[in-house]
Amino acid sequence: MSLAVDLFSLLAIGAGVFFFLAGTVALLRFPDSLSRLHALTKSDNLGLGLVVLGLLPRAGTPLSALKLIVLWGLVQLSSASVAQLVGAALRRRGAAE
């Protein structure tokens, strides 16, 4: 049982780290600000979601598991909103094309 849980954590966290890595590569390599933003928000939300998923079975109590999920939700909320704000600022400056 514990082996299965360990394997699950390892796979989920590994996949999460992969998405973070992909997002970072995109941040460095993509040509313009809007596509960089797009890649970053997508991969970070998914990456963090998978890391949290992998950590859930290791959270000692239901309360700390809940805290992990709330943490993910808060990051989702702020990163999505900030992406909108950065996008709007780019559009205003005419740098989006």
Added chain:
Amino acid sequence: MTLFDALDLALAAIVLGLAAWTIAAREVFSAVVGYVAYGLLLAIVWVRLYAPDVALMEAAIGSGVTGVLLVAASTRLGRLPKAEAPPGAALKIAAAALSLIVAGLLAAAVLYLPDPAPSLAPEADKDLAATGLGNAVTAVLIAYRSFDTMLEKVVLVLAVVGVWSVAPDRFWGGAPAPLGPAAPEAALVFLARILAPIGIVIGVQMFWVGADDPGGAFQGGAILAAMWIIVMMARLAEPPRIGSGWLRLALVSGPAVFLLVGLAGPLMAGSFFAFPAGFAKPLILFIEAFMVLSIALTLPLLVAGPPSREAGP
């Protein structure tokens, strides 16, 4: 070398590299962004040093609120006319030499610490039971070194007075300028509406658990302050008039309640700033609650800056 050693070394290298980049940055805004990222990395360093209280503090105040303050300051600087002459080479060299001497002395002080380094941690732990607290850091701040903490709060209030005092006479008692444009982005308004209620709960919770776990008045107050800042940025609330009696009362309530409890010490427990046995924890939380209020007001008022509108009727 274990894996953790390698990670720590990499972390230290990134922090140093980012610090150098921040100093070398030409644009003020880039330097501020570098400083905020530096603060967040420093918070991770504190976690690695087993100091979660300091880490929370660094992330919330050192990086978060100071970052907002610096962004606001750089925006204001951008609106000013350019300085007539940039600093000369002599001044730059003098500033660099002074910084190097200070950094060198600090490094020497840390490197020449005896091994094991002197520690008051066992002393702090020994009398923890008497305070009724479970977090030794909170015990040091509010019980063992309470006078220092009270004076720190006075300094924060003085900082607000200092910011207010640069206002022109005709604006005295008026409100600072709004923190955002008249029509804020819809996404910002959405974020402020959703985040602020959650953030208020988290801020109060962080203050409350500070008695036994990492957290406390500073960290909780900083989160509440951030919520007020974001609500003002989204124009859901406006900066208050600085002439408001309630605002001033709430601002000084933290140090004032602290001082009153300290002055009651000789009557209740036999000495200045002493807490009566068995009643220490409620008193400490009582003081902290008012400190949270003071901190949550002080930081946004520093960001909002001096009043720039007439007091009105």
